Structure formats: C-alpha cells, structure tokens
Amino acid sequence: MAEHIIVLGGGVIGLATAYELRMRGLDVTVLEVQAFGGQASGAAAGMLAPYSEIGEDPDDFFKLCLSSLRMFPKWQQEVKAASESSFEYTESGSLHCVYHEADLLSLSTRKGWQKEFGVEAHILTRAQTKKLEPELSDEVIGAIHYPEESHVYAPDYVRALEKACERTGVALYNHLGELTLEEWESGVLVRSKDGRVFEADQLVISSGAWAKEFEKLLSLNIPIYPIRGQICAYKLAPERIRHIIYSSQGYLVAKADGTLVNGASEDIAGFETSVTEKGINRLTNWNYRMLPFLKEETPFHQWAGLRPATQDGYPLIGRLQSAERIIFSAGHYRNGILLSAVTAKAVADLAVKQNPSISLDRFVPERFS
Ligand SMILES: Cc1cc2nc3c(=O)[nH]c(=O)nc-3n(C[C@H](O)[C@H](O)[C@H](O)COP(=O)(O)OP(=O)(O)OC[C@H]3O[C@@H](n4cnc5c(N)ncnc54)[C@H](O)[C@@H]3O)c2cc1C
Structure with missing residues (x-):
C-alpha cells in the first residue's frame, strides 16, 4: 500500500x-x-x-532560487500538461534599472559574482536600456539586463x-x-x-x-510572520512594455492579458489584507519615475497579500x-x-x-x- x-x-x-x-x-x-x-x-x-x-550575496538561498528558475521551463510545461490547462509563462527578461551614478558600480559587482553561476547579464547604458524599453524615463541612467528572468500569471x-x-x-x-x-x-x-x-x-x-x-x-x-505586500495594476496596451522593470523602489510586470502589475510595498499589519492609501501611494509616488506615462494613469485594481517572512x-x-x-x-x-x-x-x-x-x-x- x-x-x-x-x-x-x-x-x-x-x-x-x-x-x-x-x-x-x-x-x-x-x-x-x-x-x-x-x-x-x-x-x-x-x-x-x-x-x-x-x-548582495551568492549564498545557498541564491542557489536554491537559481535552481528553481532553471527548473521552470520544464516544470511549467509539466503542470500545464497534467492540469490540461494553461497559464501565462513569459520569458520576458528583466531590466534592473538604476538612477544614480553610484549604483552603476553595484551592477558590475552583481554581474561579477553572478557570472560564476552562469548567469547571463549585460550592463547597459541609458541609450541601450531605452532601446530595449523606449517608454522608460530619461532619469534611468543604466540597467542590468537579465534575459533569463521570467514571470507567470500567479x-x-x-x-x-x-x-x-x-x-x-x-x-x-x-x-x-x-x-x-x-x-x-x-x-x-x-x-x-x-x-x-x-x-x-x-x-x-x-x-x-x-x-x-x-x-x-x-x-x-x-x-x-506576515509582511503585507500591497500591489496594484494598470490597463496597458499589449506589447507596450516587454521586460520586467525592476528598481530599488519597486517593479512593473506587463502581463499578456493587458495589465501592468506594479508592486509591492512592505509593511507589518498582522494578518490584515486590506489595502491602504499610504501603501498604494508608496507605489504611485514613484512608478512614473520608471514609466512617465503612469503619471496620467490610475490603477484599476489594488490588492494585498501576506508574505511569509522569517x-x-x-x-x-x-x-x-x-x-x-x-x-x-x-x-x-x-x-x-x-x-x-x-x-x-x-x-x-x-x-x-x-x-x-x-x-x-x-x-x-x-x-x-
Ligand atoms: C504582493 C505580493 C507580491 C509577490 N510577488 C512575488 C513574485 O513576484 N514572485 C515570487 O516568487 N513570489 C512573490 N510573492 C511571494 C509569494 O506570494 C509567497 O512567497 C508564496 O505565495 C508563499 O506561498 P505559500 O503557499 O507558502 O503561502 P500561501 O499562499 O499564503 O498559502 C498558505 C495557505 O495555508 C493556509 N493555511 C493557514 N493555516 C493553515 C492550517 N493550519 N491548515 C491548513 N491550511 C492552512 C492558508 O489559508 C493559505 O491558503 C509575492 C507576495 C505578495 C504578497
């Protein structure tokens, strides 16, 4: 048995x-x-x-995450086949953008140690970054491009x-x-x-x-313990943004269904999953410095979840x-x-x-x- x-x-x-x-x-x-x-x-x-x-650190946690990323192409296919259903899995690549000269150095440090793990990474100037994502703000002074990073519709x-x-x-x-x-x-x-x-x-x-x-x-x-994450979404024309856009202040992920997901704040609120004005403002007060067109837009959906922090x-x-x-x-x-x-x-x-x-x-x- x-x-x-x-x-x-x-x-x-x-x-x-x-x-x-x-x-x-x-x-x-x-x-x-x-x-x-x-x-x-x-x-x-x-x-x-x-x-x-x-x-910051090529520790065992990084290795765990890396090995999962590399399992995903096969794993997601297996889940789709076993479930006889589909979900978005997009190998979009990401642009980790920086806004200050001093941060350019941290990009090369990252690239240095990540290379040992076979990570494909390219440091880009502002012009090169904007060539990949023309809608990015001119405030961006450069980025590191990770072609392997991807996303699913959770x-x-x-x-x-x-x-x-x-x-x-x-x-x-x-x-x-x-x-x-x-x-x-x-x-x-x-x-x-x-x-x-x-x-x-x-x-x-x-x-x-x-x-x-x-x-x-x-x-x-x-x-x-729970760390609340507040997050919101905008309507977006398909293909307008193609990469995950990441910065020290938040991230933007364009989904195939025409939404742009903007996350995520972090606060301690016990097991409360409501959304607060402060939490969402934390995103909207900054996201237009990544994508200026967002200044004129209002999120159509806001929600929150509890990350299991240790x-x-x-x-x-x-x-x-x-x-x-x-x-x-x-x-x-x-x-x-x-x-x-x-x-x-x-x-x-x-x-x-x-x-x-x-x-x-x-x-x-x-x-x-
Ligand atoms: C806003 C936000 C954005 C995020 N973005 C990302 C991202 O882009 N990429 C990424 O990798 N991760 C992301 N995360 C983190 C990710 O969502 C979590 O790490 C992950 O969902 C944790 O999964 P889990 O199954 O452990 O927890 P949960 O999804 O919380 O599931 C735990 C389940 O256990 C149930 N439960 C509780 N007590 C019991 C019990 N006694 N018996 C039985 N069931 C019980 C709960 O009801 C719940 O359904 C994000 C999280 C948030 C909040």
Whole structure:
C-alpha cells in the first residue's frame, strides 16, 4: 500500500508539493482552511527573478532560487500538461534599472559574482536600456539586463496546480475552517472543525505566514510572520512594455492579458489584507519615475497579500528531527512562486527518503530552536 501523506496548506507551496508527491507514487491529501491559492500565492506578481531580487550575496538561498528558475521551463510545461490547462509563462527578461551614478558600480559587482553561476547579464547604458524599453524615463541612467528572468500569471498558475493535483488523484479539501493536529508520533491525525478525521503516515506543513501556529504544539521556535505586500495594476496596451522593470523602489510586470502589475510595498499589519492609501501611494509616488506615462494613469485594481517572512530571510524546509513524520516547508517570503518548483522536488525527495539534489542545510527548520 502506498504511503499516505497530508499536506497542510493549499497555497503555491502546498499544491506544487502535493502534485510532485503524487508523481512519486504517494497517496496525497491537501487540507486547506480557506480557499486554494486564496492568500499570498494568489496575490503575487509572479516574477521568477532571483538575479534582480538577490543582489548582495551568492549564498545557498541564491542557489536554491537559481535552481528553481532553471527548473521552470520544464516544470511549467509539466503542470500545464497534467492540469490540461494553461497559464501565462513569459520569458520576458528583466531590466534592473538604476538612477544614480553610484549604483552603476553595484551592477558590475552583481554581474561579477553572478557570472560564476552562469548567469547571463549585460550592463547597459541609458541609450541601450531605452532601446530595449523606449517608454522608460530619461532619469534611468543604466540597467542590468537579465534575459533569463521570467514571470507567470500567479493566480492561473496556482489554479493549474490545483487542477494538476485533482487530475492526478490528490484528495483536495478546502474551506475546512480550523484544523487540529492531534497525533504526529505513532501516525498523523488531523481533525477538522466539523469532526472529520484525516489520517496519514507523514505530514507536510506548508501553511505560509500561519506556520508559526505550530510552535507551541511542536515545542519549536518558528519565527515566521506576515509582511503585507500591497500591489496594484494598470490597463496597458499589449506589447507596450516587454521586460520586467525592476528598481530599488519597486517593479512593473506587463502581463499578456493587458495589465501592468506594479508592486509591492512592505509593511507589518498582522494578518490584515486590506489595502491602504499610504501603501498604494508608496507605489504611485514613484512608478512614473520608471514609466512617465503612469503619471496620467490610475490603477484599476489594488490588492494585498501576506508574505511569509522569517527571522533570517530564509525559508524553513526540512524534516523535523524532533518529529520525524513531519516535513516543514514554509517561510518563502518574497520568492514563493519562484521557489515552488525546487521546493516541491526537495520535499518530495525527503518524503520518499531520498537525498534532495540541492543542499537544504541552510534551511533546517529547527535552526531557531
Ligand atoms: C504582493 C505580493 C507580491 C509577490 N510577488 C512575488 C513574485 O513576484 N514572485 C515570487 O516568487 N513570489 C512573490 N510573492 C511571494 C509569494 O506570494 C509567497 O512567497 C508564496 O505565495 C508563499 O506561498 P505559500 O503557499 O507558502 O503561502 P500561501 O499562499 O499564503 O498559502 C498558505 C495557505 O495555508 C493556509 N493555511 C493557514 N493555516 C493553515 C492550517 N493550519 N491548515 C491548513 N491550511 C492552512 C492558508 O489559508 C493559505 O491558503 C509575492 C507576495 C505578495 C504578497
């Protein structure tokens, strides 16, 4: 009989992992307290942009992100085939723009260390940058062009993962309300508010910004907390902007459906997912310095989500030493969409007792305990 595994949390991390676990032959059940993809994953801009996001340090986190980016061309095809559905995946490349002479030096530093990892990067003058994106402001003094960076339409990607799970035989339960983990030593037993009991051999905890709730129960220190991201979108003629436009103040991503997504502010507001005037103004007070035409435009849509941040900025991925039936997989902060592919594969490796192809030493979930 196949091993049975429960995945707690139906965001991008839980669903991608559930699908991969099913592909490894396990019986998989996903339990979600609200709606699948209803939290951070459905709110994300969908950038797969490790080179823009991580400029300082070629550490294990960068390697994790890089390996996921390189998995994506094949992974997204697999998810599309398994789900018999489609979602936008655009290999747009990105322009990481700078506005001050002093920042040009940091671009060459980045390019220097990224080269060791085979990253394709080109430092561009203002004229070269504007040749690639003519709508960019003249305030831009240069950019680093990363042809490999890409993006997905996150809500559709998460829906496709859900469908891929459904079509491959993962048992999916959402809107369960409160769930209680009652047993994790002699087996796994989770009880829902309405009295249903779910039993398994192993458990994956992928409940994003809510993962801290297991701290007391498992006698662990789990410093995961929500950082609200506020984000907005404009209507845009197709092809008007072709690259991800990234800067130290925010980013703009043009989607195939004719929207331009502008993200994202960061603030601490507990589990509040409302949008504030201050949060959106933080974007609109700056975005026209990237694309001047935005000064005349008003966003048609604004929303927010809760990034699962951790104390040291790295996710918690690994099997618990103190509770060997439990694999922890949360805290993907700003890069959970990007990291979904590599996380799914690494957690599935752990579940079938294989060594993950990438080192998880830096991400040991018990490192704070
Ligand atoms: C505005 C914004 C923009 C972003 N842009 C990007 C981007 O461009 N690229 C990128 O890679 N990342 C981006 N991110 C980050 C990314 O969205 C997150 O890292 C990722 O979605 C985390 O996925 P998750 O599945 O861990 O969390 P979530 O999507 O939050 O899912 C966790 C799920 O667990 C459920 N849950 C909670 N408690 C329990 C429980 N006890 N039992 C069962 N279920 C439970 C929740 O209801 C939720 O559905 C962005 C985030 C935000 C907010």
